[in-house]
Amino acid sequence: MSHPRRVAVLGGVAYLITFAASIPALPLLEPVTDHANYVLGAGKDTQVVLGGVMELVTAFACVATALALYPVTRRVGRTAALGFFSSRLVEAGLILVGVVSVLSVVTLRQDLGGSPDAPAGLTTVAQALVDVRDWTFLFGPGIMPAVNALFLGTVLYRAGLVPRSLPVIGLVGAPLLVAKTMVVTFGGMDGLSVVAWLLTLPIAAWELGLGLWLTFKGFRPSPALTPGPVPA
Structure with missing residues (x-):
């Protein structure tokens, strides 16, 4: 397997892992994110922890996409390549903060919530942690994929490394x-509404399409794949 093909496969598989891990994580975390009294009741801790692990995998896969593609993207534009890598790091960091918040609710339930003398205000603390997760989810997967698409889509479009229709969808x-995220932030739309999902669809199509293309097709011939000076 040639070096460009290996880079494409690693980047494509990492993108597909983000889908395979992030989508099932949402229903797994619902006992905590959708029920304010979870910290006091009989919790589905194993399910929630599994959801947290899936989001942890998603965060690592986010960083892996940028790491895997960097040897090629830097040959098109080092600034854009570093921008993509940095935005992926920010996205992963926000996801990790959300994971820690949700798993902290599980720990509170195990340590304090099941006892008859549970501290007053425990539900409030748990809800505050869930609110932190909601905001990290809104600004992590809600904003950063757009930044990622601007950096990576520009690189792939300029170099013609994939069919240009793919980065156009992302851009x-x-x-x-x-x-969509701004409207949801200011209360103009439910984040789970049909309109919100439709506005999210192009970015989802871009990332899934890119992952499939890189995994099974690889890069198209491009000067970016040939040895030579790396642009600043």
């Missing part, structure tokens, strides 16, 4: 995702 979907 079009980026402002739609940001607009």
Whole structure:
């Protein structure tokens, strides 16, 4: 396997892992994120911890996409390549903060929630932790994929490393995702509404399509794949 093909496969598989891990994590975390009294009741701790592990895998896969593709993306534009890597790190960091918040609720339930003398205000503390997770989810998966698409989509479009229709979908979907997130942030739309999902669809299609293309097709021939000076 040639070096560019190996880079493409690693990047594509990492993108697919983000889908395989992030989508099932949402229903697994619902006992905590959708029920304010979880910390006091009989909790589905194993399920929630599994959901946290899935989000942990998602965060690591986010960073892996940028690491895997960097040897090629830097040959197109080092600034854009570093921008993509940095935005992926920020996204992963926000996801990890959300994971810690949710798992902290599980620990509170195990340590304090099941006892008859549970401290007053425990539900309030647990809800505050869930609120932290909600905001990290809104600004992590809600904003950062748009930033990722602007950096990586520009690189792939300029170099012609994949069919240009793919990065175009990402570049079009980026402002739609940001607009949706801003409207949800200011209470103009339910984040789980049909309109919200439709506005998210282009970015999802871009990331899934890119993951599949890189995994099974690889990069198209491009000067970026040939040895030579690396641009600043």
